[in-house]
Amino acid sequence: MERTLLSNTLKLFDEIRLSPLRSITIPKPSLRVLITAGQLRYGGSAFVIRSLAQALRKRGVLVRISTLSTVVNLRETRKLLEMVDVVHNHVPIINWLTLITDVPLVYHDHGAPDVNSFDIRFSYGVAMRLFAHRVAKVICVSEFGRQDLRRRFGITNAQTVYNGVDLHRFKSALQSRFRIGNPQLLFVGNLHPHKNVQEVVFATKLLSRILPQVKLSIVGKGSDYHTIRKTAIDLGISDSIRFWGRVGDDELPYHYSSCDVYVSPSKWEYFGMPLLESMACGKPIVASSIPAHLELLRGSHAGLSYESGNAYDLASQVLKAVRHPEAFEEAGIAYAQHYDWPLVADRVIDLYRQIVTP
Numbered sequence: 001m002e003r004t005l006l007s008n009t010l011k012l013f014d015e016i017r018l019s020p021l022r023s024i025t026i027p028k029p030s031l032r033v034l035i036t037a038g039q040l041r042y043g044g045s046a047f048v049i050r051s052l053a054q055a056l057r058k059r060g061v062l063v064r065i066s067t068l069s070t071v072v073n074l075r076e077t078r079k080l081l082e083m084v085d086v087v088h089n090h091v092p093i094i095n096w097l098t099l100i101t102d103v104p105l106v107y108h109d110h111g112a113p114d115v116n117s118f119d120i121r122f123s124y125g126v127a128m129r130l131f132a133h134r135v136a137k138v139i140c141v142s143e144f145g146r147q148d149l150r151r152r153f154g155i156t157n158a159q160t161v162y163n164g165v166d167l168h169r170f171k172s173a174l175q176s177r178f179r180i181g182n183p184q185l186l187f188v189g190n191l192h193p194h195k196n197v198q199e200v201v202f203a204t205k206l207l208s209r210i211l212p213q214v215k216l217s218i219v220g221k222g223s224d225y226h227t228i229r230k231t232a233i234d235l236g237i238s239d240s241i242r243f244w245g246r247v248g249d250d251e252l253p254y255h256y257s258s259c260d261v262y263v264s265p266s267k268w269e270y271f272g273m274p275l276l277e278s279m280a281c282g283k284p285i286v287a288s289s290i291p292a293h294l295e296l297l298r299g300s301h302a303g304l305s306y307e308s309g310n311a312y313d314l315a316s317q318v319l320k321a322v323r324h325p326e327a328f329e330e331a332g333i334a335y336a337q338h339y340d341w342p343l344v345a346d347r348v349i350d351l352y353r354q355i356v357t358p
Contacts, residue, residue, distance in 0.1 A: 005173055032085045032086075035061065040065070081100075109140050126152045184217055225243070253277075260325065286318050302335055
C-alpha cells in the first residue's frame with residue numbers, strides 16, 4: 001500500500017513538472033480603490049457615486065468610500081492611501097491628496113453643483129487651477145464637460161465616461177402608479193434656480209388652454225420650491241401641479257412610467273441623469289437647448305429641444321412629443337442599453353488599468 005501511494009505521488013509530481021507553463025493560471029489581484037466624495041445623501045453626483053461603487057464591487061474591485069469629513073483627518077487618510085491602488089475623487093478640493101501620496105488619483109468632474117452660488121463657483125475654480133493638473137486622469141461626464149475643462153483650465157488628460165442607468169429598475173412597461181393627468185409632464189431633480197422649473201410651470205399654463213387635463217408632476221426638493229409654488233398659484237394652475245418631494249429609489253421609476261413626456265428646463269448641466277432614466281423607461285424628452293442636453297438628444301434621437309427661456313417654444317415641443325411619442329420611445333430605450341451601470345464600470349476599470357503600475 002505504501003509503495004502504491006509513493007508511486008502515485010511520484011506520478012503526480014511528474015505530471016506537474018512536465019505540464020506546460022501556460023496551463024497554470026495565476027489570478028490577478030483585484031484593484032483596490034478609494035472613492036472620495038463630499039456627501040452621499042442627496043443630488044445627482046451622490047447617486048452616481050453610490051451606483052458606480054456598487055457596479056465596481058460587482059466587477060470584483062475592492063472599493064472603500066470616504067467622505068470629505070474623513071479625508072481631512074491626515075493620519076487616517078495616510079493609512080487608507082497605503083491600502084489602495086487608485087484614488088477616485090469626486091470633489092475638486094480633495095485633489096490636494098496628490099501632494100501627500102504617489103497613489104494615482106482619478107478626478108471625476110461633475111461640474112460646479114450650483115452655478116448661482118459664488119462661493120461654490122469660486123472654490124471650484126481655485127481647486128481646479130491648483131490641483132487638477134496633478135491628477136493622473138480626469139473623467140468627464142459629457143463631451144461638453146471635457147471641452148469645457150480644456151477651455152477654462154487647460155486640462156488635456158480628460159476622458160469622457162457617461163453616467164450610467166440601472167436597467168433593472170428603469171425600464172418600459174412599468175405600472176403607472178402615479179398617474180394624475182392626461183397628458184402628464186414630469187420633472188425630476190433638485191429645485192434650485194438653475195434648474196429653471198418655473199419655465200415648465202409657464203408652459204403648463206399655456207398647454208392647459210389646449211389640453212385641459214394636462215398635469216405637471218415634480219419630484220424633488222430645493223430652495224426654489226416656494227417660488228415655483230407661488231408662480232403656479234399666481235397663474236391659477238396650482239391644481240395642475242403635484243409636488244412629490246424626494247422619493248425613494250424604488251418609487252422613482254414609477255414616476256417616469258406614469259408620465260407622457262419628461263421635461264428638463266435647466267439653464268446649466270454637465271450631463272442630466274433624468275434624461276437617461278426617462279429614455280430607459282421609453283419616455284420622450286423635451287429639454288432646453290444647453291450643450292449637455294443637445295449632446296444627449298443628438299446621440300439618442302430620444303426627444304426634442306426647445307429655445308431656452310422660451311416657454312411658448314417649450315409648450316410647442318411638448319405638444320409634438322405628446323402627439324407622436326412613437327418617434328422617440330424606441331430610440332431612447334435602445335440608447336440607454338449602452339449605459340447600464342456594469343458597462344460604465346468596465347469603462348472606468350479600463351481607465352484605472354491605464355494608470356496603475358502592474
